[in-house]
Amino acid sequence: MRNAIVFFVIAVLGYAAWAHYKSGNKGGPPGGMGMPAAQVEVAEVKEREVQLWNEFSGRLAAVDAAEIRPRVSGPVESVNFKNGAAVQKGDLLFVIDPKPYKSEVARLKGLLASAEAQEALAQTEFSRTEGLFQSKAISQREFDQRRNDLNVAIAAKKSAEAALEAAQLNLDYTEVKAPITGRAGRAEVTVGNMVQAGPNAPMLTMIASISPIYAEFEMDEATYLRYAKATAAERARIPVRLGLATETGTPHEGRIESFDNRLDSASGTIRVRALFDNADGALVPGLFARIRIADAAPSKVLLINDRAVGTDQDKKFVLAVNAENKAEYRQVKLGPPAEGLRVVEEGLNAGDKIIISGLLPTMHPGIDVVPQLVAMDAPPQAPAPPVPNTGNTQPSTDNAPPPGDNKK
Numbered sequence: 353m354r355n356a357i358v359f360f361v362i363a364v365l366g367y368a369a370w371a372h373y374k375s376g377n378k379g380g381p382p383g384g385m386g387m388p389a390a391q392v393e394v395a396e397v398k399e400r401e402v403q404l405w406n407e408f409s410g411r412l413a414a415v416d417a418a419e420i421r422p423r424v425s426g427p428v429e430s431v432n433f434k435n436g437a438a439v440q441k442g443d444l445l446f447v448i449d450p451k452p453y454k455s456e457v458a459r460l461k462g463l464l465a466s467a468e469a470q471e472a473l474a475q476t477e478f479s480r481t482e483g484l485f486q487s488k489a490i491s492q493r494e495f496d497q498r499r500n501d502l503n504v505a506i507a508a509k510k511s512a513e514a515a516l517e518a519a520q521l522n523l524d525y526t527e528v529k530a531p532i533t534g535r536a537g538r539a540e541v542t543v544g545n546m547v548q549a550g551p552n553a554p555m556l557t558m559i560a561s562i563s564p565i566y567a568e569f570e571m572d573e574a575t576y577l578r579y580a581k582a583t584a585a586e587r588a589r590i591p592v593r594l595g596l597a598t599e600t601g602t603p604h605e606g607r608i609e610s611f612d613n614r615l616d617s618a619s620g621t622i623r624v625r626a627l628f629d630n631a632d633g634a635l636v637p638g639l640f641a642r643i644r645i646a647d648a649a650p651s652k653v654l655l656i657n658d659r660a661v662g663t664d665q666d667k668k669f670v671l672a673v674n675a676e677n678k679a680e681y682r683q684v685k686l687g688p689p690a691e692g693l694r695v696v697e698e699g700l701n702a703g704d705k706i707i708i709s710g711l712l713p714t715m716h717p718g719i720d721v722v723p724q725l726v727a728m729d730a731p732p733q734a735p736a737p738p739v740p741n742t743g744n745t746q747p748s749t750d751n752a753p754p755p756g757d758n759k760k
Contacts, residue, residue, distance in 0.1 A: 389722050392722065393723075394724065398702055404653065411567070412568075428449075432446065453523040464516050478499055535559065535560055539557050565630040569624055570621035573615060592644070657693055
């Protein structure tokens with residue numbers, strides 16, 4: 353049985369070879385490997401002056417943010433804002449029971465009034481004593497005593513004033529107000545809860561400014577060095593754009609606000625802040641953002657179509673077409689996108705022609721192609737069928753009927 357199967361396979365292969373020979377393909381197509389030449393679209397690599405854009409990922413952050421904590425102790429008497437509402441600087445947010453603080457202010461006001469009366473009396477006594485001392489009607493000791501009494505009264509008044517000022521501040525702190533303009537978070541405490549001032553004071557709420565807003569991201573060392581050469585005026589003109597995760601493109605325009613003062617040697621990156629207007633409040637701190645930054649000045653670069661790029665394990669390559677219309681393997685190093693194309697940093701020269709469309713899975717370096725020159729940014733077209741090239745321009749007549757024999 354096995355011998356019969358082997359014989360059958362050999363017979364089939366032999367018949368296929370005989371049929372190929374009879375069809376006139378004895379010479380095979382140019383390019384070898386028994387394949388016809390493929391019609392491909394070829395574009396010429398040209399040097400262009402473009403403004404390159406660099407893409408980064410980052411997060412939005414508020415320009416100003418404040419954690420609101422109590423500065424006096426007591427039960428919360430009222431909450432005067434809605435969770436997530438916009439608030440203005442000075443708006444009342446919480447009220448802590450003010451009654452004990454009002455009582456303290458009243459007590460200290462009475463103490464201050466008494467101290468002021470004592471000071472006035474001591475001042476009068478000292479003035480009278482000063483005249484008597486100048487006329488030598490009293491002794492030096494009595495004069496010094498009156499002066500000391502006046503100093504004690506003045507000190508008592510100042511102490512009362514300081515105590516009253518502190519008590520008044522505590523009374524003012526029972527009204528918790530917004531220190532900045534922005535959007536409030538949720539109220540972390542509700543009416544009736546006891547809050548305690550001090551280092552471990554609980555957070556009552558958080559306020560974050562709305563507009564403008566930061567986009568913070570990490571920039572690699574090589575890119576940063578390009579921007580570091582730009583002057584302050586050039587940096588101010590560098591276009592910066594931002595897009596959120598659900599947005600198409602990068603519709604928000606901004607500017608670079610600052611670079612950090614040091615590079616992280618572990619990651620090889622530096623922190624960058626860009627500033628964006630956010631009048632409508634659509635940009636919220638913490639959101640993921642896609643940031644695109646243009647180079648400070650235009651650069652001369654080589655651009656190719658991404659459709660021309662193939663992948664060979666961890667390498668990128670293109671197939672160039674030489675003067676003999678044969679495909680050549682070129683390993684390339686790619687840069688950022690620009691003007692709908694891709695920057696090539698290494699592997700190609702201006703004037704090279706590369707295949708951008710019509711590639712077949714079986715194509716390989718050295719194969720013959722029939723090139724059709726198109727623009728580098730030409731849209732993709734349906735692949736053309738292979739061009740027969742059998743080495744015999746006349747059709748085979750081995751199986752055709754003899755001339756004049758049209759009998760069926």
